[in-house]
Amino acid sequence: MQDKITLITGATSGIGFQTALTLAKMGAQVIVTGRSKPNAEEAVAKIKNVSGNARVDFLLADLTKQAEIRTLVESFRQKYPRLDVLINNAGLVEPERRLTEDGIEAIFSVNTVAPFLLTHLLMDSLKASVSPRVITVTGGNVVPINLDNLQGEKSFLSLNTYSHAKTCMMALMYEFSLREKGVAINVCFPGGASTNMTASIKPEMAPTILKLIWPIFKWITRPDNGKSAAKAARSSIYLAASPEVAGVTSAYYDTNSKLTAWPPAVLDTTTRENLWEIVSRLSGIKQNNALA
Template sequence: MSLYRNIVWFIKAMREFTRSGFENASKSFMEKDLDVSIDGRSFMITGANSGIGKATAMAIAKKGGIVHMVCRNKERANRAREEIVATSGNTEVYVHVLDLSETKNVWEFAEAFKKEHSFLNVLINNAGCMVNQREMNSDGLEKNFATNTLSVYILTKCLIPLLEKSRDPRVITVSSGGMLVQKLDTDDLQTERAQFDSTMVYAHNKRQQVVMTEVWAKAIPKIHFSVMHPGWADTPAVATAMPQFHQMMRDRLRTAEQGADTVVWLAVSHSANAFPSGLFFQDRRPVPAHLPLAWTHSSRQEVKVFMGRLETLAMAVKPTE
């Protein structure tokens, strides 16, 4: 069945995830969807200094939104901010330095942000990593899982009260089509038993993001949750983490702006908010989160166990007041 999944996925990917896939899908886009006023609305974007995150921040700044860039490297973040401000003419672009692989720091950042800001309309969980060797953070957690899954859980969980107080609140998580070949594995969240393959670890993390989004959508009706696949985009992160793939597919990769298109659409358009909460999107439309006959669905019990283990791990790294 794994071989079947991989074959079906590869055929789908070559047709849909590439630049030509975006160009074909964009023929049905409604330009008026992005012709909206977002003046005064506040957007937090993690990993906003390069790639899809930077393209998203630029697009939102151009439309007049308040942009909170959450980035690991202060120097690169400030350079990106200067470019965004110069291009957009919007000075309400703010840099926050945070390494999302350090889960304890995520708690501290989110709690401080809530005290300093009275509202947040949109949280965009964009930052991610693919560490090719099994490494641990200072809390003893595997870095890919800590960054891609647990920090998304902690940041979102902590900011939910702030979002709930705001007008038209939304949470968008940038996932990956790679998750289509993986089923939720509740017994080995940090790849302690399975052989470490960074590509598969990343895909597992991205499946975990989809499950989290589906759970939050049911539990928190005041906020519109969505998760999306940006397609295969030519970004510094892809070039660094997957150099062979990047070299082989370079001429077929989407631009960062094309990868960010659905993120921006989900963040600002009225059309996106008309869809039910909790869906998985690709190129401005909801798509199945599972391949046909792929056996990647999870039982209610598996989802309950997964969310319970996330909560336990999150509370274990929460700083004491």
């Protein structure tokens, strides 16, 4: 990975941090993104210190704010000649339905719209790489896509809305991979890990099935000093760095970096195309992929 430029969203903590750390240890140039300057500075200092790699930096953007995503991309373009690996890792769960300053429900905004917009905006930088790779991190629960409830307008329950947003993201990345043949675009599931996100989940945010096994969930995600997050980072790292997957695109990998069939929820072409239209509009991306 010595000559590779990599950008990892949400790398200030959890799985993204462990992904960034490992790629830095492998010698890659690593750009961490976060929404808090102190957190990003702390993450970069730790990664440099532990990896011994000085080529680690950060760019800031709150991914609920499309203006900040666009500014981040402008800063990236000014500083770096190309992008070899983009890892859309950042994810969000929140207890209550909230609209962002762009008027988009926050969970849908971070888990679906942000990776779609960021990948679009970075496409020229990716195409400047000889072997560009985009990896997007999904959740464990895949659900049918309901185009009438994308933003929890009709029904909202934090973890259900999160699973739905992640499924929509999977459908969009699959569609992206069919439209952009020169860029390897894949999705991976990290597996469960003890992170800030899992610590923030309360029973009232969860569907009945998770409430029923609440003590088991809490035990699985008990604090472990980043051990499970490091394990959960493996599939992102594999897709970012392994020569085995050079040129592989349109694929979905599980927590053990094993190629897995796309779930039926993302296979309906009409649903994917309608979703693409809606998210293109919400993110200000025109149909011809030009910037709005």
